[in-house]
Amino acid sequence: MLEIRDLNIEFHDHSVPETVVYDFDLSMKEGDIVGIVGESGSGKTMSALALCGLLARHDMEKRGQILFEGKELLTCSRQEMRTLQGKEISIIFQEPMTSLNPVKTIGWQVEESLRLHTDLSKEERRERALWALREAELAEPEKVYEQYPHELSGGMRQRVMIAAAIVCQPKILVADEPTTALDVTIQAQIIQLLLKLNKEQKTAILFISHDLSLVRRLCRRVVVMQNGYIVEQGDVEEIFRSPREKYTKRLIASIPSCDRKKTERDYSGAPEIFRAENIAAGYSASAGLFGKGGGKEVLKGISFSMKKGEILGLVGESGCGKSTLARILVGLKKDYRGSLTGAADKVGMVFQDPYGSLNPAKSVGWILEEPLRLRGGISGADRRRLVLEMLQKVGLEESIAGRYPRQLSGGQRQRVCIGLALMSGPEVLVADEAVSALDVTIQAQILKLLLKLRDEMGLAILFISHDLRVVYQICDRVMIMQNGEIVEEGTPRKIYFEHSHPYTAQLLEASGVLG
Amino acid sequence: MKYVGKKILTMLLTLLLVSFLVFLCFTVIPGDPAVAKLGTEASPEALAALREEMGLNRPFMVRYMDWLLSFMRGNLGESYSYESSVGELLGDKVPITITMSLMSMLMIVVISIPLGLYTAHHEGGILDKVIYAAGQVIMAVPAFFAGILITLLFGIILKLFTPGGYVSYSKDFGAFLAYMFFPSLAIALPKSAMTVKLLRSGMIEEKKQDYVRTAYSRGNNTKGVLYKHVLKNALLPIITFLGMTFTDIIAGSIVVEQVFGIPGIGRILLTSISRRDYPVVMAVIVCLAAVVIVVSTLVDLLYQRLDPRIRLEVRK
Numbered sequence: 001m002l003e004i005r006d007l008n009i010e011f012h013d014h015s016v017p018e019t020v021v022y023d024f025d026l027s028m029k030e031g032d033i034v035g036i037v038g039e040s041g042s043g044k045t046m047s048a049l050a051l052c053g054l055l056a057r058h059d060m061e062k063r064g065q066i067l068f069e070g071k072e073l074l075t076c077s078r079q080e081m082r083t084l085q086g087k088e089i090s091i092i093f094q095e096p097m098t099s100l101n102p103v104k105t106i107g108w109q110v111e112e113s114l115r116l117h118t119d120l121s122k123e124e125r126r127e128r129a130l131w132a133l134r135e136a137e138l139a140e141p142e143k144v145y146e147q148y149p150h151e152l153s154g155g156m157r158q159r160v161m162i163a164a165a166i167v168c169q170p171k172i173l174v175a176d177e178p179t180t181a182l183d184v185t186i187q188a189q190i191i192q193l194l195l196k197l198n199k200e201q202k203t204a205i206l207f208i209s210h211d212l213s214l215v216r217r218l219c220r221r222v223v224v225m226q227n228g229y230i231v232e233q234g235d236v237e238e239i240f241r242s243p244r245e246k247y248t249k250r251l252i253a254s255i256p257s258c259d260r261k262k263t264e265r266d267y268s269g270a271p272e273i274f275r276a277e278n279i280a281a282g283y284s285a286s287a288g289l290f291g292k293g294g295g296k297e298v299l300k301g302i303s304f305s306m307k308k309g310e311i312l313g314l315v316g317e318s319g320c321g322k323s324t325l326a327r328i329l330v331g332l333k334k335d336y337r338g339s340l341t342g343a344a345d346k347v348g349m350v351f352q353d354p355y356g357s358l359n360p361a362k363s364v365g366w367i368l369e370e371p372l373r374l375r376g377g378i379s380g381a382d383r384r385r386l387v388l389e390m391l392q393k394v395g396l397e398e399s400i401a402g403r404y405p406r407q408l409s410g411g412q413r414q415r416v417c418i419g420l421a422l423m424s425g426p427e428v429l430v431a432d433e434a435v436s437a438l439d440v441t442i443q444a445q446i447l448k449l450l451l452k453l454r455d456e457m458g459l460a461i462l463f464i465s466h467d468l469r470v471v472y473q474i475c476d477r478v479m480i481m482q483n484g485e486i487v488e489e490g491t492p493r494k495i496y497f498e499h500s501h502p503y504t505a506q507l508l509e510a511s512g513v514l515g
Numbered sequence: 516m517k518y519v520g521k522k523i524l525t526m527l528l529t530l531l532l533v534s535f536l537v538f539l540c541f542t543v544i545p546g547d548p549a550v551a552k553l554g555t556e557a558s559p560e561a562l563a564a565l566r567e568e569m570g571l572n573r574p575f576m577v578r579y580m581d582w583l584l585s586f587m588r589g590n591l592g593e594s595y596s597y598e599s600s601v602g603e604l605l606g607d608k609v610p611i612t613i614t615m616s617l618m619s620m621l622m623i624v625v626i627s628i629p630l631g632l633y634t635a636h637h638e639g640g641i642l643d644k645v646i647y648a649a650g651q652v653i654m655a656v657p658a659f660f661a662g663i664l665i666t667l668l669f670g671i672i673l674k675l676f677t678p679g680g681y682v683s684y685s686k687d688f689g690a691f692l693a694y695m696f697f698p699s700l701a702i703a704l705p706k707s708a709m710t711v712k713l714l715r716s717g718m719i720e721e722k723k724q725d726y727v728r729t730a731y732s733r734g735n736n737t738k739g740v741l742y743k744h745v746l747k748n749a750l751l752p753i754i755t756f757l758g759m760t761f762t763d764i765i766a767g768s769i770v771v772e773q774v775f776g777i778p779g780i781g782r783i784l785l786t787s788i789s790r791r792d793y794p795v796v797m798a799v800i801v802c803l804a805a806v807v808i809v810v811s812t813l814v815d816l817l818y819q820r821l822d823p824r825i826r827l828e829v830r831k
């Protein structure tokens with residue numbers, strides 16, 4: 001059905017042409033599920049976009065062949081391509097929050113492909129759209145049909161994207177990191193949904209992900225890409241069992257495993273340096289206009305303590321209150337009840353997004369110096385010395401000080417963010433999804449850095465994450481949070497293998513960490 | 516419904532505040548209606564007598580309340596300098612200014628939305644560059660100067676209209692509208708240039724959004740993506756801008772009326788201020804404030820119609 005041969009994609013927007021995909025080959029039959037795995041910049045998304053006819057920039061050159069049912073897609077006119085887009089070849093994207101038009105109803109958007117490709121009547125289109133919404137397992141499809149994207153959660157929006165993609169019953173569905181932005185439990189549901197569609201509709205799925213373990217749960221065949229090249233492809237299980245290439249081995253090795261034999265550190269002798277008691281907080285819905293504003297209680301009495309050098313994991317789904325707690329701990333949210341004692345004024349924070357957290361107009365040196373300047377009383381020469389020391393501490397070269405955030409890689413930026421959080425000399429570091437936006441190999445390096453800093457400086461780290469594998473690997477103790485409450489707490493081994501709360505079980509089940 | 520009621524209440528309170536501030540202003544600034552009426556040569560006794568007669572010697576709050584109560588009863592008072600009531604004086608002038616403002620507004624929409632769409636669609640093309648450059652120049656021309664240029668070009672050189680040949684709307688409505696065309700254009704041109712630029716950059720910014728890629732993936736062509744997806748999103752900030760612009764248009768009309776010799780409220784406002792004819796000034800300013808507030812409320816309501824995200828908040 002689909003045959004891609006020697007696909008090369010080259011950008012010409014710089015003086016030297018830059019090739020992002022080399023000699024990409026892939027063939028798919030009806031009902032196939034194929035995964036493409038690789039880190040950012042490996043060319044996986046480029047190849048998929050080329051297949052969907054969404055790479056139509058003037059400054060790029062595509063060579064090779066993409067044959068879809070005998071039709072050459074690379075050389076066909078855009079008009080011909082449009083007759084296939086949304087009808088035979090559909091795509092869903094990583095960002096369900098922004099991939100839908102905010103001012104159009106869900107129904108209108110799901111029906112769009114029908115309006116473009118069929119001459120069904122208004123009534124028939126509605127029927128068909130409702131069928132697709134049901135097929136995507138949205139409860140109350142009639143209601144969703146009338147709603148707007150902002151009224152739906154991320155998981156629901158991704159279901160809507162899937163409904164819109166399958167409404168014409170395409171032969172191929174390209175899924176570009178469709179679950180990366182979603183919680184584990186939602187992630188598992190979406191994977192189940194894709195499997196169901198594949199089975200019932202015989203839709204072939206090209207699943208693109210950086211998450212090898214996720215690909216293993218969904219796909220039969222996998223293509224591993226690195227720097228634009230296919231390094232290995234074949235049966236998923238086989239590749240997991242006996243990877244041939246060094247890169248594949250490294251990818252598999254960097255998936256943190258949940259080994260029951262994990263050695264656990266003993267903190268009974270370590271001094272307690274931080275304690276939070278009965279922290280409760282809420283957000284009041286903007287009251288005033290109509291009198292009573294119904295507030296929402298986000299945190300319902302959270303208590304925990306941390307010892308010197310301890311890494312405490314905090315796990316929960318979006319909206320459970322994790323980030324609110326983090327904001328309270330670092331002093332960004334002041335209206336809370338309860339008490340913080342110990343090193344409450346010595347808390348540093350590392351955020352999720354290493355791209356957005358650094359001022360793009362300032363050099364790394366300037367950014368790192370800022371906490372010192374604000375504190376005052378330190379000479380310029382001393383400040384510069386401290387900045388260079390910090391760069392070294394977080395594993396960066398001194399020359400980085402003169403560069404700007406955009407000139408750094410994601411991993412380097414996150415190192416800068418960690419350095420920045422440490423500049424004011426904290427004893428507690430709050431890392432809010434600090435490695436979630438990074439590729440696995442970079443992730444492993446940053447985790448190593450955090451462990452090193454803990455050992456060298458005796459930092460206590462509150463490690464907030466939705467990635468249960470990472471949490472198991474790095475944390476000494478884990479708290480499971482649901483709806484603003486800690487429902488279970490204990491050592492990773494206890495939480496993962498001897499948990500008692502049903503929610504913990506549900507999270508572990510959805511994430512598939514236990515195999 | 517509750518929301519609309521709330522809006523109306525806010526509007527009334529704003530108007531009250533405006534009227535109070537204007538009244539206060541004219542008490543504070545130097546100038547005396549009695550002197551304006553009798554001249555600087557008048558004897559102090561005659562001035563004192565006139566002030567007494569006009570009620571100017573009463574305390575400020577008494578005068579304000581007096582004005583407010585009669586205003587609410589629909590009585591705008593007597594003009595100091597014209598021998599007629601304020602209501603009569605303004606009655607036939609307000610429609611002129613309002614017509615001109617609405618015509619300008621319409622022109623801005625008719626000129627700028629197609630041009631904004633065109634330039635966004637053909638970004639980087641020759642016509643886009645020409646429109647961009649022309650817009651930069653036109654934007655910098657104040658309305659009254661645009662009026663002078665238009666009079667010169669269309670009135671004196673091309674003879675498309677007779678400068679100063681204003682026709683009253685009660686005499687010949689068609690000729691009235693025809694004469695109002697060019698003054699309205701003078702107001703609309705600089706504002707249109709701004710709107711084109713805003714819409715163009717808004718569309719280009721929206722084109723980078725993720726939902727645009729989704730729209731292409733369903734088989735839309737560029738035109739379909741722009742008209743069906745991008746336009747409505749890009750129009751939202753434009754609506755806010757146009758609402759604010761309406762205030763500018765009314766302010767601009769006062770000056771442009773002078774340039775084209777139109778007997779709207781602009782002219783009477785200027786003379787009344789210099790003659791310290793407070794009842795007239797108060798009435799004009801409160802009327803203009805009312806129009807501005809009504810328009811901005813309408814814009815708010817329109818915005819909510821168009822943006823479902825705001826509609827939800829209101830429903831809550």
